[in-house]
Amino acid sequence: MTQSDPIFRLEGVTRRYGDLTALDGIDFVADDNAYIALLGPSGSGKTSLLRVIAGFETPDAGRIWFQGRDITDLPAHERGIGFVFQNFALFPHLTVFENVAFGLRNGAQTLSKAELTDRVRTSIDMVGLAGLEDRNPEQISGGQKQRVALARSLVMQPKLVLLDEPLGALDANLRERMQIELRSIRERLDVTFLHVTGSETEALAMGDKVAVLDAGRIIQYDTPDTIYDGPVVSDVAKFLNRFNLFDGTFKEGVFSGPFGALPVSNARKNNSDTYAIRYDRTQVFDAHDANLPGPALPVRFLASEYLGSSIIFLFETEGQKTVEVDHHLSLGEPRHLTVGERYTLSWDPEQAIVFGKETAR
Amino acid sequence: MTATSRIRQKKTTFRLLAPGVVWMILFLIAPIMMIVYVSFWTQTTFAINSSLTLDSWKNFFASEAYVGALWTTIRLWLIVLTLTFVIGYPAALYVGLMVKSKTISTVLLVLCVIPFWTSFLIRVLAWRPMLGKEGAINIILLKAGIIHTPIEVLLFSELSVIIGMTQIYVVFMVGPIAFMLGRIDHNIIEAARDLGAGFGRIFWKIIFPLSLPGVVVGAIFVSVMVLGEFATSGALSGRKVNLLGNIIVTQVGSLKWAMASVVGVILTILLGIVVAGFLRIVDLKREI
CATH class of the missing domain: 3.40.50.300 (P-loop containing nucleotide triphosphate hydrolases)
Incomplete structure (x- = not known):
């Protein structure tokens, strides 16, 4: 050898x-x-x-x-x-x-x-x-x-x-x-x-x-x-079990999904159009908060799961899709959420990963 | 637990045990005691009375024919046991381990049992037209030109008894061994391969030891049946081979109860020793 x-x-x-x-x-x-x-x-x-x-x-x-x-x-x-x-x-x-x-x-x-x-x-x-x-x-x-x-x-x-x-x-x-x-x-x-x-x-x-x-x-x-x-x-993002994945359409640099249409600068080659954002990078806002870091996804709060070092919040979109938010407790106490209430989820679009059948640039 | 409840539990235990105990006493212990008792009775030519004597026992061990039958029984048992193992183990290895599909291995086991659809006597007698002087085997060998005069030793000899018994009892060896082999986790064999062992090593160090309880159970089945045999030797030996079982039949036939009992006691002791011997090889309670 x-x-x-x-x-x-x-x-x-x-x-x-x-x-x-x-x-x-x-x-x-x-x-x-x-x-x-x-x-x-x-x-x-x-x-x-x-x-x-x-x-x-x-x-x-x-x-x-x-x-x-x-x-x-x-x-x-x-x-x-x-x-x-x-x-x-x-x-x-x-x-x-x-x-x-x-x-x-x-x-x-x-x-x-x-x-x-x-x-x-x-x-x-x-x-x-x-x-x-x-x-x-x-x-x-x-x-x-x-x-x-x-x-x-x-x-x-x-x-x-x-x-x-x-x-x-x-x-x-x-x-x-x-x-x-x-x-x-x-x-x-x-x-x-x-x-x-x-x-x-x-x-x-x-x-x-x-x-x-x-x-x-x-x-x-x-x-x-x-x-x-x-x-x-x-698929890799799916197996990692750390990403919210949204199906949508990606065309000419714009991704249209449940959170509206977003201009996307970079997309990875994939066999479907999918938008991925990590659980711990998704943030919770009031339903009508205008001061969002990025797109607005209207959701309903379902339940929370206490894991010791962090809390997992489970939401449901209008399309009946479950979305998770991972709040690490070292970042401070989580806000109080009421089950069944409407909230808005948002995130920094720079931290999202977009997969598309056509790749942008 | 209080004293009363302990007593009540003891009572329940006895009640549950009672039917089995009564059954065993009536149909196992009592008959054996009876045989032992009768073996010491005094036998005259046409009658028997219950005054105790050692005559029948002395007669047995003084007679060359009777002691010879004891040795013939032991010799035939060892030969048949060896043959059923030598023939049965590879068959069980194939059915239990080599065949991957459980369905096929079940079908193969059922095929082994098909001869049992005919009665025991028919299976024994069916060997006569096979082994006879003008039987199937001789005809085939003559036609094929392998032999020029028929082999006469095939039928009405010790050989025919051995052939017959082996064919009839080999399945009792195959079954338990195939069952034990079927329970071996294939990962264990693969683990042994992965550690660098070739097929021979894997067989002797892993497969054979793990199938040993099956071998012991099969050997006990075959031994118990062969040692008590009289029909196969009666039908296929032309009365040349006398086993202990044959002696019991003839003694009972001529109403010599005392001598029949002596042989019965000797056979029972022999069986006890054989079974106890096999059970020392493996701890069956742990395996099943």
Whole structure:
């Protein structure tokens, strides 16, 4: 492997199940030694992509390169890529120690007994499971199973570990703790994590880079803040779950939507005309306030949701569309709103992102 | 909990247990005690009386024929058990694990059960026209030119008994194993592959240990049925192969109740040892 080779690279990888195209010609170059989050809604082909990279399924077309080598035709057990399953897939008849030792005992390499014990213990210590070596998988908690699954992969010293919704089976508290631990464990080793998730918060929080997958294609691959601030298409904005999206028509530099017609200076190429403004950049005004920073969207107040550090206000437009406003409490106490009352929402048009079938200038 | 409610709960427990306990005493414990008791009765040529004696037991172990039947039973049981496992395991592996569709694997299991639509005796006797001197197998081999004189050892020999029993009981081995294999999470096998294990390693380290409870249940089924067998050996061995079961039948037929009881007790003890032995291999309570 030369220095310039990426850890892995996909070239037009396609996978079909009958009439269904799960992966549609994916091209992807992964960063070395990074935490990559793969975000996509269910059915977007996330798991298929992971299974193709791991070698559990063969792509119908395209090549997979790993450490500068074409591994498309290599069977799974010769690839040396770690895989952490959503349901952990621990060997139920083996102890924690034997689960972690499985790859070392049954793989291609032969180790001395002392070396094997040493590597297994190091791996178990790293995930914080020391003392549980002799337990059976049924005698440990969900979070501990997750750690065993991770230790079992990491003991093989892979350069790439695929994690299939690894936090999906854990409760909220544990999930946050594991997020931090997964990141710190990865940083201690020279290894790339490809973490598949359906949760946008998880993807943004964990990934050094985030790849957004939709309908079998990677539609954006960038750092979390770039994606957050500048989704390339409206679908990305939709998955991020942080934008109010309005359908409308975009013609000759003017976007017409539920808030009237607005001149727009810049639009991104998209397959529909959509206007996006972030929840936390949408502001609430009285129904007849004339002093607005931008367009006026008449709405009715529905409900609020207290999240501790911020409050989410839910409104409904005349077209029965729900609009969210995220008010961060560090910006001061929120104004008092009455359920059922009419208000006007507005925002700085400079902060909006416009997607159009035709692009402006 | 107060003392009265504890007593009431105890009473309820006993009431719920009572029907089962009565049933087991009437139809299991009492008959076994009876057989053990009768095995010590005094047998004369045409009569039996209840004065206790060890004569029947002594006769059994003094007779070469009877002890020989004990060894034949054990030998045939081990052969049939091995064959049902060797033939049944790969079939179960295919039905339970290799076939991805649950529907197809159910259909295949039902196909295994189709022979049971005919009576047990018919299935045994159907082997005669297959294995006979002028039977199907000999005709085919002669026509194909593989042999020039018919193979006579096929029927009315120990071989025909083994063939018959294996065919009849192999399905009891396939079923439980296929069931256990069907419960294995495919992710576990993929995890093993991902950790670098080839097919052989995965089979011996993951698949086989996880299917072991099925093997034990299947082995218990086959053992219990084969050890008590008399019909297959009666119909296919031409009376050359005598199992303990056959001896019981002939002794009962000539009203030798005491000797029949001795053989019955020995068979029961043998079965108890075999079943207990298998249950030591796996903890079935944990698996099911």
